[in-house]
Amino acid sequence: MALVFAAGFLFSCLDTSAKYLVGTGMAAPFIAWMRFAVHLVLVLFFLRTWRSHLAFRTTSLPMQVLRGGFLFGSTIFNFFALQTLQLAETVSIAFFAPMVTTALAGPLLGEWAGWRRWSAVLVGFVGVLIITRPGFGVFGIGYVFSLCSMLSYVFYVIMTRSMGARETAESLIFYSALTPVILMLPIVPQYASLPAELWHWTILLALGLFGGLGHYLLILAYRQATTHALAPYPYLQMVWMIAFGYFVFGQFPDGWTLAGAAVIVASGLYIVHREHRLRVRTRAAPNAENETLAKKL
Numbered sequence: 001m002a003l004v005f006a007a008g009f010l011f012s013c014l015d016t017s018a019k020y021l022v023g024t025g026m027a028a029p030f031i032a033w034m035r036f037a038v039h040l041v042l043v044l045f046f047l048r049t050w051r052s053h054l055a056f057r058t059t060s061l062p063m064q065v066l067r068g069g070f071l072f073g074s075t076i077f078n079f080f081a082l083q084t085l086q087l088a089e090t091v092s093i094a095f096f097a098p099m100v101t102t103a104l105a106g107p108l109l110g111e112w113a114g115w116r117r118w119s120a121v122l123v124g125f126v127g128v129l130i131i132t133r134p135g136f137g138v139f140g141i142g143y144v145f146s147l148c149s150m151l152s153y154v155f156y157v158i159m160t161r162s163m164g165a166r167e168t169a170e171s172l173i174f175y176s177a178l179t180p181v182i183l184m185l186p187i188v189p190q191y192a193s194l195p196a197e198l199w200h201w202t203i204l205l206a207l208g209l210f211g212g213l214g215h216y217l218l219i220l221a222y223r224q225a226t227t228h229a230l231a232p233y234p235y236l237q238m239v240w241m242i243a244f245g246y247f248v249f250g251q252f253p254d255g256w257t258l259a260g261a262a263v264i265v266a267s268g269l270y271i272v273h274r275e276h277r278l279r280v281r282t283r284a285a286p287n288a289e290n291e292t293l294a295k296k297l
Helices: 002-023 028-047 061-081 087-094 097-109 115-132 141-163 169-191 198-224 233-249 255-284 288-295
Strands: none
Touching: 002 028, 002 061, 002 087, 002 198, 002 233, 028 061, 028 169, 028 198, 061 087, 061 141, 061 169, 087 115, 087 141, 087 233, 087 255, 097 115, 097 141, 097 255, 115 141, 115 255, 233 255
């Protein structure tokens, strides 16, 4: 739990730093590229690629590139969203990702959800509508970017689950950092803007550290405990995001955002509960027919 909470703190530092930098006038594409460039250097160092070639081995390079592209899309869309939205708003919409993953896992992975989990997905979507409030003069381009970021992350997760059995963990980490650096390299000069102050340089270079170390702590956490045991704790990131938004930017989420976030979190926790029940009943099912029945519960 402590590792997950610490990872949420680092991810909140990442978003806060990115929001601060775009507020100084730096271009979001350049900030996103620097985040992955530093991340790539850290990956090369910690994987010791000069001694082992596991990071370069892959069964499908195009799929690795596509997966890395989705991760980059999630990052850059989020940085664009942070130009106009509060930290609490972007993370609330990001919390809807597990529900969309549940919905798409059926047609894409053959992992069909039952009616209860589908109901939780629809309730979670209501939470998103409470936050964005389309038709009430609130929905703007920032919410579009935030939704695109969330969808990109969903496809990144689905591809990770699909490729996990065929690819090494080292290659998944390596190519997810390498792909954005290479794909964005041709247009980096167009958006590059050197920080005017040393403090801004420090923040810019820290982006990759926040992201890379945060993912590393999550890996350590899931080695210590089961996915189900840790599933509720990523939602504690909301605490960090609200705190950073208030103390760094003087922003506090309104009642609509807090209400929508509560609905999304409750829906996500219910899906976690149902998937745990599904695993328990599937293990207890004596034959294929009962296993199929269990999945409909």
